[in-house]
Amino acid sequence: MKSEQHLAWNEPGRLDTAAAWLLALLWILPLAYAVWTAFHPTEYATRFALAAPLTLDNFRRAWEAAPFARYFLNTALLVAMILAAQLVLATLAAYAFARFTFPGRGLAFSLVLVQLMITPDLLLVENYRTMSQLGTVDTLLAIGLPYFASAFAIFLLRQTFMGIPKELDEAARVEGAGPLQVLWRVYVPLAKPVYTAFALVSVSFHWNNFLWPLIVTNSVNARPLTVGLQVFSSVDQGVDWSVITAATLMTAAPLLVAFLLFQRQFVQSFMRAGIK
Known part of the structure; x- marks a missing residue:
């Protein structure tokens, strides 16, 4: 009996659960x-008490301590700008790699794959020099420009486009469609799950990105939410954990709400796209 229970417990399904x-x-x-900390007074930040009073004052103090409206606007514009550029550039590049034959195609795609092995942190100095020479430091463009070309998106879409039957190309060309029309009317609609999956990855990453925006921005006008949270940590004044957790929840709330509302679509998109 014990051996049967032991074997049942070690079934892959139960271990995974x-x-x-x-x-x-x-x-x-x-x-x-x-x-807990965000919805309770500061004195309850380090101790738990069932009778602790609830309060929204921490959110009010956090909102007044920093220009959150500007930070939210900057972050939304930044995420939308990067995602739009990535989708356009990656779609064109992936279509070229998947369906066109040209000299150096293999080498060019190998260089794209090499980019996947280079972490963005290694390029901070060179990227800052480039932004400085372009005169775009302390702008949203400076934050987003290094991420406009996504090697991951190119690889993902190229693999998807290669799996689409070429007979669809020929049928579209018989109807008089040009290369860009074939791309827009045939390939893009069939790759919608992949676009959705990549959009989730891109938005999540750039909404939470901190180091590069911190380096390349100097003023409130260009700072996103993650950098704006710095205002709540001061060595001189100390850290008010109730306020900083309230600010953190406000920063993460859009992504959390989006996930809770569309979690089924999220999972289906990743499954169809083959992302693990």
Whole structure:
């Protein structure tokens, strides 16, 4: 009997479920602490009490301490600008790699793959020099320009386009469609799940990106939300955890709400796109 129970517990399905619950618990604990701290007075930030009074004052103080409206606008514009540029450039590049034959195609695609192995942090100095020479430092363009060409998007779309039957190209060309019309009317609609999956990755990454925006911006006019959170951590004044967790929740709220509302579409998009 014990051996049967032991074997049943070691079934892959149960082990996977237990691991998933453990990871979910590890993920939810910091979020639960942030929610508790944000909705309670500062004196309850480091101790738990069931009778602790609820308050929204921390959110009011956080909103007044920094120009959050400007930060939200900057972040939304930045994310939209980067995503639009990535989708346009990656679509054209992936279509060329998948369906056109030209000298150096293999070498060019190999260089694209090499970019996947280079972390953005290694290019901070050179990117800053480039932005300085272009005169775009302390602008949204300076934050987004190094990310306009996405090697990951090119690779993902190229693999998707190569899986589309060439007979569809021929049928569209018989109808008089040109290369760009074939791309727009045939390839793009069939790759919608991949576009959705990549959009989720891109928006999440650039909404939370911190180091490069911190380096290349100097004023409120160009700072996104992640950099704006610095105002709440001061060595001289100390850190008010209730306020900083309230500010952090306001920063993360759009992504959390979007995930909760569209989690089924998120999972389906990743499954159809083959992203693991």
